[in-house]
Structures are given as structure tokens and as C-alpha cells.
Amino acid sequence: MRVTVSETVSETLSETVSGTVSETKFSVGIDLGTTHCVLAYAELNHDGEPNSPEVLAIGQLIAPGQVESLPALCSFLYLPNEAEFDTHQIQLPWPQAHSMIGNFARDLGNKTPNRIISSAKSWLCQADVDRRSAFLPLHAPDDVQKLSPYQVSKSVLQHMQSAWQQQKPDSPLHEQQVVITVPASFEPSARDLTLDAARECGLHNAILLEEPQAALYSWIAQNDSDWRQQVTLGDVILVVDIGGGTTDLSLIAVTEEEGALQLTRVAVGDHVLLGGDNMDLTLAHVVNRKLASQGTRLQPWQINGLTHACRAAKETLLADNDTQQVPLVVPSRGSSLMGGSLSSELTRGEVSQVLIEGFFPHVESHAKVQKRAKSALSTISLPFEDDPAITRHLANFLTRQQSALHNIPGVNVKEQASFVHPTGILFNGGVAKATGVTQRMLEVLNNWLLNEDANPVKELQGIDLDQAVAKGASYYAQVRDGSGVRIRGGTAAAYYVGIESAMPAIPGMEPPIEAYCIAPFGMEEGTQAQLPSQAFALTVGEPVQFRLFESKIRRDDHAGTRLDYWDEGEITELAPIEITLSAEHHQGGQVVSVQLQAHINELGTLELRAMEQQGETSWKISFDTRN
Amino acid sequence: MELNTSFFSRIAIACKIIFSKAYALSLLNPETSSVQAIEDGIILEPIETVSTLKHTDQESALQLLAILQKEGRLIDFINEDVSAFSDDQVAAAARVVLAGVKKALYQHMSFAPVSDTLVGNNIHLPADFDKNAYRLTGNITGSGPFNGTLVHKGWKVADLSLPQLADGIDLHVVAAAEVEL
Numbered sequence: 001m002r003v004t005v006s007e008t009v010s011e012t013l014s015e016t017v018s019g020t021v022s023e024t025k026f027s028v029g030i031d032l033g034t035t036h037c038v039l040a041y042a043e044l045n046h047d048g049e050p051n052s053p054e055v056l057a058i059g060q061l062i063a064p065g066q067v068e069s070l071p072a073l074c075s076f077l078y079l080p081n082e083a084e085f086d087t088h089q090i091q092l093p094w095p096q097a098h099s100m101i102g103n104f105a106r107d108l109g110n111k112t113p114n115r116i117i118s119s120a121k122s123w124l125c126q127a128d129v130d131r132r133s134a135f136l137p138l139h140a141p142d143d144v145q146k147l148s149p150y151q152v153s154k155s156v157l158q159h160m161q162s163a164w165q166q167q168k169p170d171s172p173l174h175e176q177q178v179v180i181t182v183p184a185s186f187e188p189s190a191r192d193l194t195l196d197a198a199r200e201c202g203l204h205n206a207i208l209l210e211e212p213q214a215a216l217y218s219w220i221a222q223n224d225s226d227w228r229q230q231v232t233l234g235d236v237i238l239v240v241d242i243g244g245g246t247t248d249l250s251l252i253a254v255t256e257e258e259g260a261l262q263l264t265r266v267a268v269g270d271h272v273l274l275g276g277d278n279m280d281l282t283l284a285h286v287v288n289r290k291l292a293s294q295g296t297r298l299q300p301w302q303i304n305g306l307t308h309a310c311r312a313a314k315e316t317l318l319a320d321n322d323t324q325q326v327p328l329v330v331p332s333r334g335s336s337l338m339g340g341s342l343s344s345e346l347t348r349g350e351v352s353q354v355l356i357e358g359f360f361p362h363v364e365s366h367a368k369v370q371k372r373a374k375s376a377l378s379t380i381s382l383p384f385e386d387d388p389a390i391t392r393h394l395a396n397f398l399t400r401q402q403s404a405l406h407n408i409p410g411v412n413v414k415e416q417a418s419f420v421h422p423t424g425i426l427f428n429g430g431v432a433k434a435t436g437v438t439q440r441m442l443e444v445l446n447n448w449l450l451n452e453d454a455n456p457v458k459e460l461q462g463i464d465l466d467q468a469v470a471k472g473a474s475y476y477a478q479v480r481d482g483s484g485v486r487i488r489g490g491t492a493a494a495y496y497v498g499i500e501s502a503m504p505a506i507p508g509m510e511p512p513i514e515a516y517c518i519a520p521f522g523m524e525e526g527t528q529a530q531l532p533s534q535a536f537a538l539t540v541g542e543p544v545q546f547r548l549f550e551s552k553i554r555r556d557d558h559a560g561t562r563l564d565y566w567d568e569g570e571i572t573e574l575a576p577i578e579i580t581l582s583a584e585h586h587q588g589g590q591v592v593s594v595q596l597q598a599h600i601n602e603l604g605t606l607e608l609r610a611m612e613q614q615g616e617t618s619w620k621i622s623f624d625t626r627n
Numbered sequence: 628m629e630l631n632t633s634f635f636s637r638i639a640i641a642c643k644i645i646f647s648k649a650y651a652l653s654l655l656n657p658e659t660s661s662v663q664a665i666e667d668g669i670i671l672e673p674i675e676t677v678s679t680l681k682h683t684d685q686e687s688a689l690q691l692l693a694i695l696q697k698e699g700r701l702i703d704f705i706n707e708d709v710s711a712f713s714d715d716q717v718a719a720a721a722r723v724v725l726a727g728v729k730k731a732l733y734q735h736m737s738f739a740p741v742s743d744t745l746v747g748n749n750i751h752l753p754a755d756f757d758k759n760a761y762r763l764t765g766n767i768t769g770s771g772p773f774n775g776t777l778v779h780k781g782w783k784v785a786d787l788s789l790p791q792l793a794d795g796i797d798l799h800v801v802a803a804a805e806v807e808l
Contacts, residue, residue, distance in 0.1 A: 059791075062695070062790055063693065063790070064796065064803075065792060065793035065795070065796030066790035066791065066792055066793070066796070067790055067791045067792075067793070068788075068789075068790035068791070069788075076747065088793055088794065088795050088796075089793070089796065091793060093791070111805075312726070327719070327722060329719045329720070329722050329723050331700055331720075331723045335703045336703070336707060337700050337704050337707060337720040337723060337724075338707050338709070338711075338712040338716045338717055338719070338720040339707075339711075339712065339716070341716070341719050341720055341723065343715075344721075361676075365804070444669040480736070624666040
């Protein structure tokens with residue numbers, strides 16, 4: 001990743017503030033999901049209670065020349081060959097460069113996989129690729145004009161914006177209070193890229209919200225003022241959000257402020273690339289093996305059909321009922337349905353064996369996530385998790401975050417606790433529709449708690465698993481300036497730059513690196529870190545690279561803390577920042593001494609500035625991958 | 628499209644009236660009363676009660692067919708010779724059709740029973756009951772109100788919505804031929 005420095009200091013801030021206009025009529029929540037996007041909105045009620053959000057039906061191609069409005073937009077983008085369609089077959093009711101997003105795109109991609117872009121959002125947070133460089137679809141044929149993960153996110157957002165514009169022509173989206181959700185585990189540059197995409201769509205007012213928080217807001221909205229009866233001071237709510245492609249974990253504590261209950265987000269988990277799609281695919285492979293043992297070999301296209309069939313079967317078999325087996329049929333491709341179709345079945349036993357024991361096994365609370373040795377030969381691909389056990393990822397998260405509650409007023413922590421003891425749990429995402437999954441997670445978690453003499457968790461219920469994030473975001477946009485409850489917490493990580501230690505050079509050895517804290521854990525929006533004393537000598541007009549690190553567990557470091565040692569896994573390296581300081585009133589090539597200051601802007605994203613030590617100049621360093 | 632249809636059907640009706648025997652006669656003999664005409668054995672076409680028929684829009688029918696084919700393979704299914712396959716094969720295909728057609732229909736409309744009375748129970752219909760929603764069968768006499776037994780609860784469709792259509796799309800192709808390269 002490359003980082004450039006823009007010339008002046010507070011341009012984005014002033015723009016944001018002056019951008020607040022009086023025409024704002026709606027609060028809009030946009031869930032830019034890995035597999036599905038949803039937009040929810042509500043009319044702003046400036047004096048009274050927040051309105052409950054409703055979902056906007058999003059127009060999208062479902063067949064050549066046919067546009068249908070559906071409650072969700074699949075986050076798939078198809079890049080057709082010129083000869084594939086006539087222009088009028090793939091036009092939308094609004095001008096759009098990449099019109100094939102949504103249902104039709106997904107269907108085409110099933111049959112022509114090398115022209116479909118899926119999971120662009122997962123690429124957005126891969127620090128080891130340039131997210132502004134056009135490399136998707138990975139294995140596209142030569143005639144495809146590839147797109148970058150950033151461009152795909154922007155196109156999807158543009159599509160939703162146009163769909164809104166068509167239905168609400170008098171209330172342009174950029175004049176509304178827009179909240180876009182991101183995974184809690186999104187690192188600063190991925191957040192920045194998301195906001196940048198929004199800005200390029202003209203949504204200068206858009207702010208970000210973490211998805212698990214949005215889910216909890218949705219629960220609050222659903223329960224109205226009654227939520228205060230359902231939780232008490234000192235409660236710790238674990239949000240488990242298992243989407244199509246990712247699993248996102250957050251801990252939110254119930255605290256108190258001036259006598260009223262408040263919520264504080266105290267920890268977020270790592271980005272786990274594991275979701276419902278992995279489960280459906282796994283089931284499909286089980287059935288595939290079963291068919292193979294009967295002498296039937298499936299073609300690749302049949303696996304797709306099988307995966308769809310497995311998804312539906314999974315939901316039936318893991319629901320609270322007595323169904324023991326579900327017949328599965330893989331329809332033929334040709335027009336003879338009876339002659340060419342394959343049938344098999346999936347039993348309750350298979351689903352619980354493969355899915356429950358595979359993805360949600362009983363593990364100990366101190367279980368470690370298993371890593372596989374990396375193959376030396378590997379092509380560029382998304383780093384899917386080596387360990388499919390979500391319960392192990394959960395154990396890992398709760399154990400690592402053991403100290404998360406130590407300084408939270410109102411929360412009592414058992415001294416002998418070896419992991420964070422949640423008192424409540426909120427499930428979100430499509431996977432949670434299978435009650436067998438949530439039951440197993442509750443069992444596992446309650447076992448851990450029982451072993452440490454803690455009470456079982458209470459399940460918070462009632463949210464719409466597909467739409468809660470968008471609805472919660474819309475609710476948040478309403479209460480953000482008003483009297484409603486807000487989840488506080490600030491940044492969920494501390495940030496560091498790497499400094500090479502001053503020591504004599506040893507041939508063949510990289511000098512050890514020290515981590516220098518520039519932004520402490522829990523910085524609230526609108527605040528800036530104390531200016532650290534460490535100065536960096538930068539040459540004006542030349543690119544300089546910094547290594548950037550984050551820690552989701554070191555809560556006590558302050559700006560200026562210098563670490564020469566840390567435990568494994570305590571600190572993670574992010575994509576480096578490359579800065580080129582524009583000359584301003586310096587000569588090109590001149591060396592200036594700067595201090596790095598971190599600031600969390602009003603939008604809740606991290607900003608870095610290089611401040612000249614003796615002088616007035618300061619440069620904003622944005623996480624920008626453009627050259 | 629709908630406008631045109633009804634416009635043309637209106638012309639058709641107008642022609643029908645103009646060329647009808649009774650209308651021609653009434654033009655020839657303006658003083659002939661209708662009573663006289665009936666007595667003379669001429670059947671008058673009562674202009675006020677002529678039904679205004681229109682062709683329903685075929686596009687939505689084709690759209691729905693295409694959707695049912697895509698999701699539920701309905702056209703493939705009904706065009707197959709059932710006798711050539713075993714019951715197992717037919718059953719497997721039927722599952723695809725049932726699941727797909729159901730999903731497709733529920734995605735585009737919602738269904739509600741006309742009557743909430745349980746089938747087999749007594750039902751009371753007022754004299755001015757909705758004749759579109761209820762059909763009387765069996766021993767029908769008198770002018771109502773009616774008491775009877777509910778034999779079928781009826782269905783009504785709500786929230787019907789079909790995809791919007793771009794100009795120049797030939798919907799008669801309800802499933803494109805697929806060619807793998």
C-alpha cells in the first residue's frame with residue numbers, strides 16, 4: 001500500500017462539517033456486505049422518538065432487459081464479453097458503468113466463473129495487495145478490463161445510490177444522514193478506502209459504523225426503551241456475526257453514565273474469513289463424495305446447484321424440528337429434467353457431523369486456533385482460515401481479550417477468570433437462522449462459563465438476521481445527534497510505527513524493530529493523541545516508508561510508548577505507509593524533522609499527520625494506495 | 628400497451644354495435660319501440676350491458692413463465708414424457724419444480740385465502756356478497772342472504788410485482804438456448 005500526503009491540514013474536517021445541510025430528511029443505513037448489500041432508511045424525527053427503519057428495494061437486472069427491485073443486492077459484479085449481450089439487454093434505468101451487479105450477475109457467474117467478481121470486500125482488507133490496483137477477477141480472460149477491490153466497492157455503492165435516487169428523487173442520498181457499516185475487524189486503511197469510495201460517490205457526510213454494533217443497535221431499536229430492562233449494569237454482551245463470507249466478533253459492556261445505562265464496545269476480534277458459504281460448500285462436498293461412491297461424478301457446474309440445494313437443506317435440518325433427512329436434487333443442465341437430474345439426500349446426522357462438529361466443535365476455552373504450514377508455492381488468493389472451527393476462533397478471542405474489562409467501571413471481573421465472561425450473546429447473520437448452530441455455540445460457551453463458576457449467557461433475540469445491520473445503522477444515524485443510547489468505545493486497537501533500533505549493523509541480519517505508539521487504544525472520535533516527542537527526519541519530495549502495526553490487546557500504551565519486545569500475536573503488522581511530503585515552502589530534497597500525530601476524526605476513522613517540528617507546516621497522511 | 632388494447636377493443640365494440648341488426652333497424656324505423664321489436668321477434672342487443680373485453684397484457688404472462696422456468700424448470704417439466712421415466716425420477720424432478728415454483732411465486736406475490744372460515748364449516752353470506760370473491764354451488768334458490776358450507780377457501784393475490792422491462796426485449800424467448808464455449 002502506498003500513502004500519499006495531501007497538502008493542507010484540516011480540509012476533510014471542514015468539508016464534513018459544512019456538508020451538514022438542512023435538507024436532511026432521512027437516516028440511511030447501508031450494509032455493504034461480502035455477499036449481500038442492504039439499505040435501510042427512516043425519516044428523521046428531529047424532536048421525538050426514532051422511527052423504525054424500513055428496507056429499500058434495490059433495482060437490479062434479473063434477466064436480460066428485466067429490472068426487478070429486491071430487498072438485497074448481491075455483491076457480485078459480472079464483466080460480460082462484448083459479444084455476450086446487446087447494450088439494451090444490460091442497461092439499468094440509470095447510467096452506470098458496471099451495470100451487471102446483483103442477482104443476474106451471480107447467476108451468470110455460476111456458469112462463467114472467470115468473469116465474476118465476488119468477495120471484493122474481503123480483498124479490501126488484505127494488506128498485502130494494492131487494493132486500488134485492478135486485479136479482479138483473478139483468473140479473468142484477456143478481454144476483461146479488470147477492476148480493483150476499491151472500484152468494485154465503489155460500483156456497488158453507486159448502484160445502491162442510484163436505486164435510492166430513482167425512488168426518492170427529491171431527497172438525494174448525499175443530503176441524507178448516511179451510515180455505512182464495516183466489519184469491526186476492518187483495519188484503518190480498509191475503513192479509509194470505504195469512506196473514500198463513499199466520498200467519490202458524493203457521499204461526503206457518510207460515517208462508518210462497525211457491523212456488530214449495528215446489529216446491537218437494531219436489537220435496541222426493536223426493544224425500544226425496554227432494552228434497559230433486559231440488561232443490567234456490568235453485563236457484557238458478545239456479538240457473534242456470522243455472515244456469508246466472514247465472522248466478526250465484538251464485546252460490548254453495559255456501563256453507566258450519569259445514572260443512565262450506556263454501552264461501551266470494549267474489544268473486537270480479528271478478521272476471520274469464514275462464513276456460511278464455507279459451510280454450504282462443505283456440505284456440497286460431502287454429498288459429492290457420497291455420489292462419487294455410488295459411481296456418479298459431478299461436473300463443476302453441478303457443484304453449484306448442489307451448494308444451493310445444501311443451503312436450503314441445512315436450514316431445514318438445523319431448525320428446531322424432527323426432519324431427519326432432506327432429499328437433494330441437482331437439476332440437469334439440459335431441458336430433460338427427469339432424465340438428467342441427480343438425486344441424493346442429506347441427513348440430520350450428516351449435517352450435524354460435518355457442520356456442527358466441523359465448524360462448531362466442543363473445544364476448551366483455552367483452545368488455540370490451528371495454523372497450517374504455508375505452502376511455499378502459492379498463488380495470490382484470499383487468506384481463507386486454516387482452522388474452520390468458529391468455536392476455536394471464539395475461544396481465542398475471549399482468552400486474548402481477558403484484560404478487556406479491567407478498567408471498565410461497573411463491570412466486575414472474576415479474579416480467576418481465564419477468559420472474558422460474557423453475560424449476554426447476540427447472534428447475527430444468515431448462519432444464525434440454523435438454530436442448531438446457535439444452540440451449539442451456546443452449549444460450548446456455557447460449558448466454558450460453568451467451568452469457571454460463571455452464569456450461563458442470556459441470548460438476546462428478535463433481530464432480523466439478514467437486515468439487522470442496515471436497520472441498526474439507520475437507527476444509529478437517527479440517535480447519533482439525539483438523545484438515544486450510543487455505543488461508545490473509540491478505536492479498538494492501539495497503533496504503532498516501526499523504528500529500526502539504533503545498533504551496530506550485523507551482516508545478514510535485519511536490524512530489530514521497535515514499535516513506537518502513535519495512537520493509544522480507545523481513542524474517541526474527534527480527539528487527537530498527545531504529540532509524541534519522537535521526531536522523524538523526512539526528506540521532502542521523496543517517498544519514505546513506515547511500517548505500521550496495531551494491537552487489539554495492549555490497552556495501556558500511550559502515544560510515545562516505545563516497545564522493544566512483545567509477545568507473539570500481541571502486535572500485528574498492517575500494510576506499510578509510504579509518505580511523500582509535498583514541498584510546500586521547503587526545497588525539494590530538504591530534510592525536515594517531523595512528529596507523527598494521530599487523530600480520530602468525526603467520522604471515526606484514524607488520521608495521521610506529520611507536523612513539522614520547528615515550523616507551521618503539517619501534512620495529512622491518508623491511507624491511500626494511489627501512486 | 629393496455630391503453631392501446633382497450634382503445635382497439637372499444638373500436639371493435641363500436642363496430643359491433645353499428646353493424647348489429649337491431650341498431651340498423653332502429654335507425655331505419657326511429658318510431659319502433661323496443662316492446663314492438665321484441666314482439667316482432669327481433670332481439671335487441673342492450674347497449675348498456677355490453678361487456679367491454681380487452682386483451683390482457685401478454686408480457687407479464689411471459690415474464691412469469693420465464694421466472695417459473697428459471698427457478699422451477701416448469702416448462703422443461705411439462706414438456707417431458709412422464710411415461711418414459713420411473714416414479715423416482717419423476718419425483719426428483721417434481722421436487723425441483725415444486726421448490727422452485729413456490730420460491731418464485733412467493734417472491735413476486737403473496738397469497739391469502741378469500742375466506743378465513745375453516746373448510747367444512749358453515750358460512751353466512753349476506754345478500755350483497757362479493758360475487759367476484761364467492762361462488763355459489765349446489766342448490767341455489769332465493770335472493771339471499773345465504774347459509775352454506777365452505778368447500779374451498781379461495782385464494783387472492785396481493786402485492787403482485789413483476790420485473791420492469793426494457794424496450795426491445797423479446798419475451799417470447801422464455802429460456803435462452805445455452806451454448807458452452
